[in-house]
Amino acid sequence: MEEDHENRESSKTNKGLLQTDELYQYILETSVYPREAEPLKEIRDATANHPRRLMATAPDAGLLLSLLLKLVDAKNTIEIGVFTGYSLLLTALSIPADGKSDKEDSFDYVYVDADKDNYGNYHERLMKLVRVGGIIIYDNTLWGGTVALPKSIVPEHRTYHREHIIEFNKLLSNDPRIQISQIPLGDGVTICRRIY
Numbered sequence: 001m002e003e004d005h006e007n008r009e010s011s012k013t014n015k016g017l018l019q020t021d022e023l024y025q026y027i028l029e030t031s032v033y034p035r036e037a038e039p040l041k042e043i044r045d046a047t048a049n050h051p052r053r054l055m056a057t058a059p060d061a062g063l064l065l066s067l068l069l070k071l072v073d074a075k076n077t078i079e080i081g082v083f084t085g086y087s088l089l090l091t092a093l094s095i096p097a098d099g100k101s102d103k104e105d106s107f108d109y110v111y112v113d114a115d116k117d118n119y120g121n122y123h124e125r126l127m128k129l130v131r132v133g134g135i136i137i138y139d140n141t142l143w144g145g146t147v148a149l150p151k152s153i154v155p156e157h158r159t160y161h162r163e164h165i166i167e168f169n170k171l172l173s174n175d176p177r178i179q180i181s182q183i184p185l186g187d188g189v190t191i192c193r194r195i196y
């Protein structure tokens with residue numbers, strides 16, 4: 001099982017938790033690449049040989065983010081964790097040019113893809129910044145699938161943040177202020193909609 005897990009981690013294409021690389025490739029070629037904006041393809045190509053390329057938001061997750069931005073009619077957004085800018089550019093391409101605010105209760109959309117040991121702190125702060133009905137999206141909430149693996153077989157480099165993500169997933173699940181959906185896409189994406 002550990003070997004299989006490492007194979008997945010080393011794969012160049014499979015960012016996700018799907019059964020096979022072929023299935024992931026099918027999704028990319030059928031519904032993702034044909035719809036990916038040209039500037040995003042350029043960023044993806046420019047990041048392809050970066051030693052930490054797997055940190056970039058996966059293009060299939062990108063399409064979901066873009067859809068969510070449109071669904072909440074996002075104008076004011078926050079991104080935490082930029083790297084080479086795939087998700088940030090995607091956000092810029094999905095929102096209108098006008099409308100910027102830094103007041104509390106005014107943000108429509110937040111995407112968090114940074115230091116996992118701070119997700120709990122970000123969440124409390126962001127719940128004050130996002131308006132009721134706005135959404136906060138957390139990336140990596142399945143942490144390569146390790147959240148459900150016995151601790152004894154989790155690769156060393158995954159152990160520290162795994163603990164934080166497990167605690168964070170419980171925190172979101174118990175937070176009555178939000179509606180949530182955890183999606184096994186990319187590395188696990190949890191969408192939270194502020195209810196009150």
Ligand SMILES: C[S@@+](CC[C@H](N)C(=O)[O-])C[C@H]1O[C@@H](n2cnc3c(N)ncnc32)[C@H](O)[C@@H]1O
Nearest residue numbers: 055056057081082083084085086087113114115
């Ligand atoms: C997983 S990458 C983000 C990938 C990005 N979403 C993309 O599509 O390319 C995480 C990024 O968060 C940054 N980061 C880590 N801790 C941070 C912090 N405390 N504040 C801001 N950024 C942070 C890292 O330097 C890294 O660039």
